Amino acid sequence: MLMNRRLLLAAIAAAPTSLFVAEHSVEVSGVPSSAPRAVLVRLAGDCTDDLPTVTAGKGPLTVGDLPGAAAGCAPELAVFVQGAGLHLDANPDWVAGGMTITASAMTVIPLNVWVVSNSAGRLDWAASDIDEANRLLDENLVGMQLTSATMDETRRLAIGSAEAATIGQGCDAVPGLVAKGPPLYEPAQVNVYFVSTVVFEEDNTYRGYTCTDSPGNGNIVYVSLQRHTHTTLAHELGHVLTLQHSNPPVSGFDQTNLMWSYLETAKEYNHRSAFSLGQAYRMNVDQRSWVNRAASRGMPPRTCQDDDTRRQPCPALHIDRDRGAEP
Numbered sequence: 001m002l003m004n005r006r007l008l009l010a011a012i013a014a015a016p017t018s019l020f021v022a023e024h025s026v027e028v029s030g031v032p033s034s035a036p037r038a039v040l041v042r043l044a045g046d047c048t049d050d051l052p053t054v055t056a057g058k059g060p061l062t063v064g065d066l067p068g069a070a071a072g073c074a075p076e077l078a079v080f081v082q083g084a085g086l087h088l089d090a091n092p093d094w095v096a097g098g099m100t101i102t103a104s105a106m107t108v109i110p111l112n113v114w115v116v117s118n119s120a121g122r123l124d125w126a127a128s129d130i131d132e133a134n135r136l137l138d139e140n141l142v143g144m145q146l147t148s149a150t151m152d153e154t155r156r157l158a159i160g161s162a163e164a165a166t167i168g169q170g171c172d173a174v175p176g177l178v179a180k181g182p183p184l185y186e187p188a189q190v191n192v193y194f195v196s197t198v199v200f201e202e203d204n205t206y207r208g209y210t211c212t213d214s215p216g217n218g219n220i221v222y223v224s225l226q227r228h229t230h231t232t233l234a235h236e237l238g239h240v241l242t243l244q245h246s247n248p249p250v251s252g253f254d255q256t257n258l259m260w261s262y263l264e265t266a267k268e269y270n271h272r273s274a275f276s277l278g279q280a281y282r283m284n285v286d287q288r289s290w291v292n293r294a295a296s297r298g299m300p301p302r303t304c305q306d307d308d309t310r311r312q313p314c315p316a317l318h319i320d321r322d323r324g325a326e327p
């Protein structure tokens with residue numbers, strides 16, 4: 001049924017309940033048709049039922065019945081595409097039959113990386129961890145891309161040097177680092193320090209640690225060269241981008257989630273692979289995410305609910321595409 005927005009609004013005036021428009025397809029231009037994507041359709045606002053649907057696959061996706069507005073509710077369309085930025089439309093003008101969205105550029109996260117080690121080979125470890133974090137962001141359709149200076153000798157600091165002492169072993173060093181400024185600490189970048197051991201809070205040692213409650217505005221990450229795994233940096237970047245741990249009492253996750261913590265072995269940590277769509281949404285939209293604190297991105301930021309049982313103002317944290325259906 002052809003129904004433009006004006007007719008839709010007229011129909012809403014007559015029908016107080018939620019109303020559906022016939023099946024539509026959503027296509028994305030500017031990315032290969034082979035690029036995986038997921039379309040999340042929901043009702044946002046003061047809704048008792050947000051009716052979220054997730055459709056995932058490749059090429060144009062038929063997203064089924066689309067919600068029209070209802071009292072206190074507004075339809076919202078979020079399109080996650082590999083190789084493109086999140087497309088969020090808080091007021092989609094559904095087009096009967098189908099709509100084509102133009103892919104937007106991925107959000108770039110510049111990393112300022114330093115490696116404190118007397119071994120040149122540790123530069124390769126850092127480069128490998130960055131590549132892996134980029135791959136995980138890409139695979140999970142987060143719409144963000146890490147960039148960093150080439151991992152050459154200029155990024156390596158000898159143990160015992162003055163710069164290494166300023167970097168320290170954890171968040172206790174942050175005030176000194178921030179005071180020191182560039183190039184050791186870059187206020188407008190995410191600063192990642194690979195150090196031998198990460199020690200913080202009464203001598204606990206960590207695989208990685210993000211200093212969220214610090215004058216560094218949550219843009220300082222420490223990674224332990226002794227204890228890191230391939231997923232440590234991606235996990236810490238999740239914290240930088242506002243995510244909390246996904247362990248119980250948070251519901252709906254298992255230990256394949258990248259924000260799952262308190263595992264036993266490095267093998268278990270390396271087995272983590274997923275950011276849910278609900279998490280990717282928050283990384284992009286929540287005003288506490290570093291990308292929104294660093295710059296305005298033309299996406300009205302909001303404060304997502306911490307209560308994972310609530311479905312507003314952001315979609316449920318664990319909402320995800322069906323990964324079992326992927327080839």
Ligand SMILES: [Zn+2]
Pocket residue numbers: 235239245261
């Ligand atoms: Zn953590």
